[in-house]
Amino acid sequence: MCAKRTLYVSVMTAATLLAGLGPIGTAVAADRSVGPAAEAEETVQSTSGYHVNSYDVRLDYNPAKETLLGEATLDLVVKEWRDALDLRLQLPARSVQIDGKAATFSADKGTLHVKPVARLSPGRHVKVHVAYAGSPRRTLDDPGEDNLAWAATKDGGHYLALETAGVLFPANSDDADRSAVHLQARVPDGWTAISNGRAGTPVKDGDHKVYRWANREPMRAGYVHFGVGNKWTESDTKLPDGTPVHFVYGSGAEGRGRKLAEALGEAASWEASIFGKYRHDSLTVSFLDFEDPNVPNVTGWNTISMGMEYPGDAETQPVTQDILVHELAHTWLEAVQAKDDYVEETIPTYLQWAWKEKFRKADLVTMYRDKVKKIQWQHTNVYTTGDVAMYALRRLVGDNAFDRALKDWLPNHADRPTAWDAFRTSLEKHSGKDLKPFFAGWFPPEGTKPAYPGDDLVWPAWAKD
Ligand SMILES: [Zn+2]
Structure with a gap:
């Protein structure tokens, strides 16, 4: 492992990911663990x-065979001397070129090893062109298993949102x-394709249609979603x-989708009042x-995939508007480079309650009492305790300090590797209270x-019946 590496990313199979996620996930919620060096180093260096x-x-999708024919050009800049x-x-992969010249390559499971003709020096700009083909159902890391992240829809379509890189x-x-x-x-006539970013008008190409999307604002490759269906409707x-x-x-x-979507405008204005203006030039x-x-x-x-149900305690539950509120919050908060799951999920989970309180007249004291009585404390995670912990925290420090810490969060931490303890220090600054005991109890180390x-x-006194 490279000595400069500060964030250790554990690559999990889709099956593990799907099994490990709660009802609400993000693209990276379950695939990251923080290594021992992370606390000491605040700058994430390139690991590649x-x-x-x-x-x-450019993708050409064949629905009958569930196969992709792909060509990709990567415009990249070399950071360190590289032999490969x-x-x-x-x-x-079928072929690889570097700056128009054929390059040798080999694959070790899901890693493509590309060897240029000559060593690449730091600062060098190169264009790497790769032609490839295969099925998203069969990945090189796990060729014997169905890729569960390539999720089938009941109407015959497919959607890929997890582990997409x-x-x-x-x-x-x-x-x-x-x-x-x-x-x-490029998909056959009658098929719809969706992905992230600003969409161009689809162009007819014989008995096919070509969809185009642009994401000019830099994003992680793993955030790219892709879906195809032939019974889907679209609206703008x-x-x-x-x-x-x-x-x-x-x-x-x-x-059901349109009913959920009714909350989007109201939620977006409210979240903008907390986190600042919406950060992307499109939302899908x-x-x-x-x-x-x-x-x-x-x-x-800039893209949200909503299923229509999620696994509940005993049986599946319908997805509700507050879950869209949660996912929408991620479109702001993914700008923070999360070092732990608390950073990823605590604020979006709390916002589900705060939204219900503000827009649906929910009584959070009653919800708090009811929920903490039911929690099985040996099996908690950020999804089960994020809302109650944050509400108890708000009651402890007061609405004023709590709101100021929420509003400070993104300006202070966007584009930076951040651990959840940073929320404690911000709240301590705004409230003058020592919150170490609270955080140790409610947010134990992962x-x-x-x-x-x-x-x-x-x-606490306010929660007692
Ligand atoms: Zn989430």
Whole structure:
């Protein structure tokens, strides 16, 4: 492992990811663990030795065979002397060129090892062109198993939102690298394709149609979603600030999807009042009925994938508007480079309650009492305790200090590696209170066994019946 590496990313299979996520997930919620060096080093360095400025990707999708024929051009700049470049690619490569010249390459499972004719020097700009073909259902890391992240919809479509880097196109092996992404997909007439970013008008190409999307603002390759269906309907609207929104509804999901989508404008204005203006130049939201109810809701930068149900305690539950509020918050908060799951999920989970309080007249004291009585403390995670912990925290420090810490969060931490302890220090500054005992009880270090935070923390005076 490279000595400069500060964030250790554990690559999990889609099956593990899907099993490990709660009802609500993000593209990176479950695939990251923090290594021992992370606390000491605040700057994330390139782990691949290069930075990709832009991806230019052309996909040709064959629905009958579920196969992709792909060509990708990576415009990259070399950061360290390199004898070779490692890319993540989960489909078999057919040819590789560097600056127009054929390069030798080999694949070790999902890693494509590309060898240039001569050693590459730091600062050198190169264009790497890769042609590849295969099925997103069969990845090179796990060729014997179905890729569960390639999720089937009940209406015959497919959607890929988790662990996408390397499945759709060759990507930087450094997950944290951010790049512009331009993608186009050619599908047969009658099929709809969706992905992240500003969409161009689809262009007819014989008995096919070509869709195009532009993401000029640099994003992680792993945030790119891709979906295809032949029974989907689309509609366009705008957020209150004018940002274009593209909705996609699966067959049979349109009525429920439109009901969920009614909350979007109100939620976007409210979240902008907390986090600042919306950060992207587009938003895409899909509402699809997945065959497997365990497929989580996933936000990737400027794109949200909503399933219509999620696994509950005993049976599946319908997805509700507050979950869209949660996912929408990720479109702001993914700008923070999370060092732990608390950073990823605590604020979005709390906002589900805060939104219900503000817009649906929910009584959070009653909700708090009811929920903490039911929690099985040995099996908690950020999804089960994020809302109650944050509400108890708000009551402890007062609304004023709490709101100021929430508003400070993004300006202070966007584009920086951040641990959840930073929220404690911000709240301590605004409230003048020592919050170490509260955080130790309610937000125990990841990897330690969840435990009951204690009566003093769970049942303060305001919570007692
Ligand atoms: Zn989430």
